[in-house]
Amino acid sequence: MASVNITRRGFVCSAACAAAIVSAGPALALAPQRLHGDGIHDDTDALEALFGGQPVVTDREALIAQRDGANIRLLNGKFLTRRPVRIRNGMNLYSANCSFRVNDGAMVPYPILTNS
Numbered sequence: 001m002a003s004v005n006i007t008r009r010g011f012v013c014s015a016a017c018a019a020a021i022v023s024a025g026p027a028l029a030l031a032p033q034r035l036h037g038d039g040i041h042d043d044t045d046a047l048e049a050l051f052g053g054q055p056v057v058t059d060r061e062a063l064i065a066q067r068d069g070a071n072i073r074l075l076n077g078k079f080l081t082r083r084p085v086r087i088r089n090g091m092n093l094y095s096a097n098c099s100f101r102v103n104d105g106a107m108v109p110y111p112i113l114t115n116s
Helices: 008-029 044-051
Strands: 033-035 038-042 056-058 064-068 071-075 078-081 085-087 092-096 099-102 113-115
Touching: 033 044, 044 056, 044 064, 044 078, 044 085, 056 064
Parallel strands: 033 056, 038 078, 071 092, 078 099, 085 113
Antiparallel strands: 064 071
């Protein structure tokens, strides 16, 4: 078995680097999703994050995306998704002045949802 010699400085540096990686991991995972609501950019992941209770930031001032417990409000957006959006049972979605489209399908006034 080979022995490895490490200096105190090398050990401290390694420990500091490992601590930085561990502490940055959760912060990166909780970075808010960007909800475009413009009908051009894909909003699938951002809508699922909103429905799942994760933070979401909107690109436009007029676009409103809020969650209060089991109630979700979407106002003034055109949402493009690449597949039906997952939502949990018991959630209430209120949308006004919105349109939704999956891939190249037609724009409809309600989202295409699936239970997760």
